[in-house]
Amino acid sequence: NAGVMQNPRHLVRRRGQEARLRCSPMKGHSHVYWYRQLPEEGLKFMVYLQKENIIDESGMPKERFSAEFPKEGPSILRIQQVVRGDSAAYFCASFTGRTGELFFGEGSRLTVL
Amino acid sequence: QQQVKQSPQSLIVQKGGISIINCAYENTAFDYFPWYQQFPGKGPALLIAIRPDVSEKKEGRFTISFNKSAKQFSLHIMDSQPGDSATYFCAASWRTGTASKLTFGTGTRLQVTL
Numbered sequence: 479n480a481g482v483m484q485n486p487r488h489l490v491r492r493r494g495q496e497a498r499l500r501c502s503p504m505k506g507h508s509h510v511y512w513y514r515q516l517p518e519e520g521l522k523f524m525v526y527l528q529k530e531n532i533i534d535e536s537g538m539p540k541e542r543f544s545a546e547f548p549k550e551g552p553s554i555l556r557i558q559q560v561v562r563g564d565s566a567a568y569f570c571a572s573f574t575g576r577t578g579e580l581f582f583g584e585g586s587r588l589t590v591l
Numbered sequence: 592q593q594q595v596k597q598s599p600q601s602l603i604v605q606k607g608g609i610s611i612i613n614c615a616y617e618n619t620a621f622d623y624f625p626w627y628q629q630f631p632g633k634g635p636a637l638l639i640a641i642r643p644d645v646s647e648k649k650e651g652r653f654t655i656s657f658n659k660s661a662k663q664f665s666l667h668i669m670d671s672q673p674g675d676s677a678t679y680f681c682a683a684s685w686r687t688g689t690a691s692k693l694t695f696g697t698g699t700r701l702q703v704t705l
Contacts, residue, residue: 482634573691585634
């Protein structure tokens with residue numbers, strides 16, 4: 479049973495470009511969280527998704543950021559017109575939706591030049 | 592109300608000592624309290640978890656103590672080892688509608704010295 483797969487693991491973008499981060503949850507998991515982590519800091523909640531539904535996006539910046547989790551395929555976190563402040567590690571975590579263990583991916587590390 | 596307050600921010604313990612990390616919460620709707628361990632460059636991984644109907648849970652050298660009336664829970668690492676050096680996050684979960692939400696503490700960086 480494969481774990482949570484995130485790709486790319488490392489992504490370099492220039493200011494103004496778009497970044498797309500993908501997350502394939504564990505088999506049987508229909509709920510996905512996205513978190514952002516700056517170096518030496520904690521996990522900042524961004525968005526909580528269920529397949530085809532955004533449950534909570536209160537942690538997402540209002541502009542340039544969007545997320546989706548389609549019926550088929552991975553969850554996508556999209557950052558348009560990236561700025562240097564977007565440089566961070568972005569973690570995806572999946573679970574069944576019932577109270578229980580959240581399984582994290584290894585993260586995608588975005589560097590904006 | 593959905594926050595979990597974690598302390599200390601960083602902790603240095605000698606090998607063989609006891610590491611203690613504390614968390615406090617306000618929301619009585621929380622029904623699941625996990626602790627996650629994160630090594631540099633890796634994603635967090637579940638270490639141990641407890642539900643509010645028990646006051647203590649032990650797994651090897653790791654113990655969660657839970658005080659429901661005080662709305663506090665803590666992680667104790669007995670016989671701390673250099674390999675335990677990592678960042679530890681407490682968390683709390685609650686149900687809302689058909690979904691289950693999770694909120695994290697701010698993390699504690701543990702360094703175990705020789």
